[in-house]
Amino acid sequence: MPTSTSSLQTDTIRINELIDDLVANHDPDGDRFEFMGAQFDAGLAWVRFPVGKGGLGMAPQLQDVVDQRLDAVTEHRPSFFHLIGHGMGAPVLVTHGTEEQQTARLRPLFTGEDIWCQLFSEPGAGSDVAGLSSRAIRDGDEWVVNGQKVWTTVAHVAKWGMLLTRTDPTAPKHRGMTYFLMDMQAPGVDIRPLRQITGEAEFNEVYLTDHRIPDSMRISDVGDGWRVALTTLMNERVALGGAIAPRDSGAIGELLDVWRDRKTAGSRDALMKLWTQAEAARLTNIRAYQNRTSGTPGPEGSTGKLIFADLNKKIFEMATDLLGPNAMLYDDYSFVIPEGARERDRDPRRRFLRSRANSIEGGTSEIMKNIMGERVLGLPGEPRVDKDLPWKDVPRG
Numbered sequence: 227m228p229t230s231t232s233s234l235q236t237d238t239i240r241i242n243e244l245i246d247d248l249v250a251n252h253d254p255d256g257d258r259f260e261f262m263g264a265q266f267d268a269g270l271a272w273v274r275f276p277v278g279k280g281g282l283g284m285a286p287q288l289q290d291v292v293d294q295r296l297d298a299v300t301e302h303r304p305s306f307f308h309l310i311g312h313g314m315g316a317p318v319l320v321t322h323g324t325e326e327q328q329t330a331r332l333r334p335l336f337t338g339e340d341i342w343c344q345l346f347s348e349p350g351a352g353s354d355v356a357g358l359s360s361r362a363i364r365d366g367d368e369w370v371v372n373g374q375k376v377w378t379t380v381a382h383v384a385k386w387g388m389l390l391t392r393t394d395p396t397a398p399k400h401r402g403m404t405y406f407l408m409d410m411q412a413p414g415v416d417i418r419p420l421r422q423i424t425g426e427a428e429f430n431e432v433y434l435t436d437h438r439i440p441d442s443m444r445i446s447d448v449g450d451g452w453r454v455a456l457t458t459l460m461n462e463r464v465a466l467g468g469a470i471a472p473r474d475s476g477a478i479g480e481l482l483d484v485w486r487d488r489k490t491a492g493s494r495d496a497l498m499k500l501w502t503q504a505e506a507a508r509l510t511n512i513r514a515y516q517n518r519t520s521g522t523p524g525p526e527g528s529t530g531k532l533i534f535a536d537l538n539k540k541i542f543e544m545a546t547d548l549l550g551p552n553a554m555l556y557d558d559y560s561f562v563i564p565e566g567a568r569e570r571d572r573d574p575r576r577r578f579l580r581s582r583a584n585s586i587e588g589g590t591s592e593i594m595k596n597i598m599g600e601r602v603l604g605l606p607g608e609p610r611v612d613k614d615l616p617w618k619d620v621p622r623g
């Protein structure tokens with residue numbers, strides 16, 4: 227139900243008081259973990275989350291009040307490395323985690339003491355992630371996991387991984403999976419970097435060999451992994467495509483900067499077309515955000531992700547066109563594990579190369595269109611001949 231204007235005003239006043247207290251009592255230039263821990267304790271981590279879990283149970287759009295004020299006074303803000311924990315791990319824990327899991331994990335996730343990664347994709351299971359083959363077998367109070375994951379972003383710096391794995395090969399594919407939180411630094415985890423088109427190795431292959439996970443780290447019931455995975459995936463699409471940057475900032479702001487320096491005859495019309503699309507996407511994301519609470523976002527997240535991927539590619543294609551032959555001089559193609567490499571982020575040549583991944587990561591654009599066709603337009607679904615077969619009987623390449 228939409229929040230009334232008067233309660234929004236009262237909550238805004240309360241949030242501003244809490245920010246005043248936070249900044250007065252905790253040095254915004256001091257220790258990162260101390261400051262962000264205090265932000266979490268004040269309920270200013272995710273205001274839409276329940277009280278005691280880093281939130282205040284307030285309307286999601288009020289997070290803007292927190293973000294704008296803290297952006298202005300502190301550098302202790304979430305970075306690229308926290309995107310998976312903040313965007314996906316936190317909503318998964320709040321929706322499906324036990325009280326103990328939430329108490330132990332949410333605070334260090336928010337402060338950045340613990341970096342999180344997502345272990346879903348496998349060499350034989352990407353778009354059809356429910357077909358995955360890695361296996362967990364129960365051994366007393368533990369599970370023993372074997373298998374290979376791939377494209378695991380930030381696994382090399384992560385403490386916790388969200389693992390989707392098969393626990394019952396005799397059940398149909400969607401019903402035989404279980405979801406765990408796994409310790410990425412424990413024995414039986416071999417992480418190998420993969421180099422991307424930008425030269426960086428944001429993501430990795432992860433080999434799991436007799437890796438043991440206590441049953442207390444299972445999220446939700448045995449066999450309920452797909453439901454938890456859907457919460458993860460829907461939030462991932464929002465995290466990737468649902469960002470609400472101020473007008474003229476983000477990718478379109480970067481294109482504006484290039485255009486001001488390098489404008490060519492006739493380029494104004496192309497720029498205005500992209501600017502209008504970016505603004506329409508921004509306003510649509512604001513509307514979707516205002517309707518959202520803490521759990522699993524609906525198909526609007528997939529729409530936002532589809533539009534973001536297409537737009538981002540077009541924006542950086544235009545930026546490289548404006549740069550002309552200079553665009554080919556991507557001079558630092560060294561193999562970088564990107565802990566400190568984000569300062570290159572705003573280089574339009576790097577942004578052009580990185581944007582090619584936007585229509586693949588978090589689900590491809592074709593899959594986003596399938597979701598929109600089925601869940602928004604009500605078109606008939608794709609034929610799914612393996613849906614009710616035991617997973618072990620499904621032919622695999």
Ligand SMILES: Cc1cc2nc3c(=O)[nH]c(=O)nc-3n(C[C@H](O)[C@H](O)[C@H](O)COP(=O)(O)OP(=O)(O)OC[C@H]3O[C@@H](n4cnc5c(N)ncnc54)[C@H](O)[C@@H]3O)c2cc1C
Pocket residue numbers: 343344345346347348349351352353354376377378379380429583586587588589590591592593596608
């Ligand atoms: C930068 C980046 C970061 C990533 N980070 C992670 C991560 O942290 N964790 C993780 O688990 N994964 C991650 N991924 C993997 C990503 O989720 C998969 O690459 C993606 O889901 C596609 O799977 P795939 O690569 O196996 O391609 P495939 O599924 O093999 O698809 C190949 C082609 O077939 C098309 N296709 C497949 N099925 C259909 C269909 N039913 N209808 C129409 N077209 C179809 C696809 O659109 C694609 O064009 C990352 C990927 C990238 C690029």
